[in-house]
Amino acid sequence: MRAPEDLSAFPYLRELLNRIDVCTLATYPPRECGIGTFTKDLVDAIQKFTPFSDMSVIAINEEGAIHQYGRRVRFVIRQDELETYHEAADWLNASSASVLSIQHEYGIFGGEDGEYLLEFMERVRKPMVTTLHTVLTQPKENQKRIIQGIFEKSDRVVAMVDVARDILAESYGVNVNKLCIVPHGVPNIRRIPIDQAKRALGLEGRQVISTFGLISRGKGIEYAIQAVAKVAKEFPNVLYLVLGQTHPVVRRLYGEEYRNYLLNLVKELGIQRNVSFENRYLTLDEIIAYLNATDVYVTPYLGPDQIVSGTLSYALGCGKAIVSTKYLYAKSVLGPGRGLLADFADAESLADAILRILSDPQLRHNLEEEAFRYGRRTTWHNVAIDYLDIFREVLRERSERYQPTEPEVVQPL
Structure with missing residues (x-):
């Protein structure tokens, strides 16, 4: 008998209810980290729009740490162990995820300036949308190389303020046509006196x-x-x-x-x-x-x-x-x-x-x-809509790119 949360038995209903399976690579609670808090808030908001979707997380653990994650976390990367990045990418490729959302901050990934992320991205076969939480105006050469690699491998890149566009074009030399601006979300807060x-x-x-x-x-x-x-x-x-x-x-x-x-x-x-x-x-x-x-x-x-x-x-x-x-x-x-x-x-x-x-x-x-x-204007409700629009856009582009073309019919003379 299928578990109540196993929705694969109802493919038509899932499609009807706005299904999109998003996997996120980031830190995640209970790890105490601002990126983790951001990730949970974003994933929770997206889930409200896509209740029949499978929202999964690949969590990044700092050295020597063990965290008791909930069911949303399906795979754990040990930050400084490169082989776990390879294993996570292989797991992701075999999963039902439609798209990968990456939350990028240099310090949460292993290797010099977090360069292990690029090896992970190189192995992934899913569409990728990367959110930049740091954009340095004067990056070191290796930091610049990593952001260039992220732009090369991502279908879209998200920054949270418009000023990032000029910095990325001038200091990193990347193609900002891939860049989307989505503000940092905030809770829907009830003001009291x-x-x-x-x-x-x-x-x-x-x-x-x-x-x-x-x-x-x-x-x-x-x-x-x-x-x-x-x-x-x-x-x-x-x-x-x-x-x-x-x-x-x-x-x-x-x-x-x-x-x-x-x-x-x-x-x-x-x-x-x-x-x-x-x-x-x-x-x-x-x-x-x-x-x-x-x-x-x-x-x-x-x-x-x-x-x-x-x-x-x-x-x-x-x-x-x-x-x-x-x-x-x-x-x-x-x-x-x-x-x-x-x-x-x-x-x-x-x-x-x-x-x-x-x-x-x-x-x-x-x-x-x-x-x-x-x-x-920047509640998580609105931010989730922006991210879902980006995910659907990259999925549509991937689908059109790999859709087989009809063979040309040659009319007899």
């Missing part, structure tokens, strides 16, 4: 600033803490929430060195009452609860080339007033009226922008409305 959200978290009477995500030195949290010291002179009840645990890779290599530095900085500045750390990996519901209670969301990141930020996307989706340093993604999505930009590694610049918002309720309201309006 900020006083109600603060009350639920015991934050009544506080001006709440927040930053969330996996913590590492590149986040620039120390500059936000120094900015809060200045803000606290005018708003003594300000509270900066640093939400999230240390990045697992950073913790494995350096322990809690950076977090301890931040804790000591708070003590040196005498603002223990104004800064609070939540040192754990937060659920989506917890993130939204904290964002709903936030007056100003801050991303003080130090890397100018950062072309994706899931945390900034979620703050937009929640309709928050945002202060950010001028990295590529922030400059792209925080257009006129959607946020304030500050200089890199500059506590004074961050503080001035935060003070502008806290001192001007009308400005804060306007920023919130513009951010929420933008976020509504």
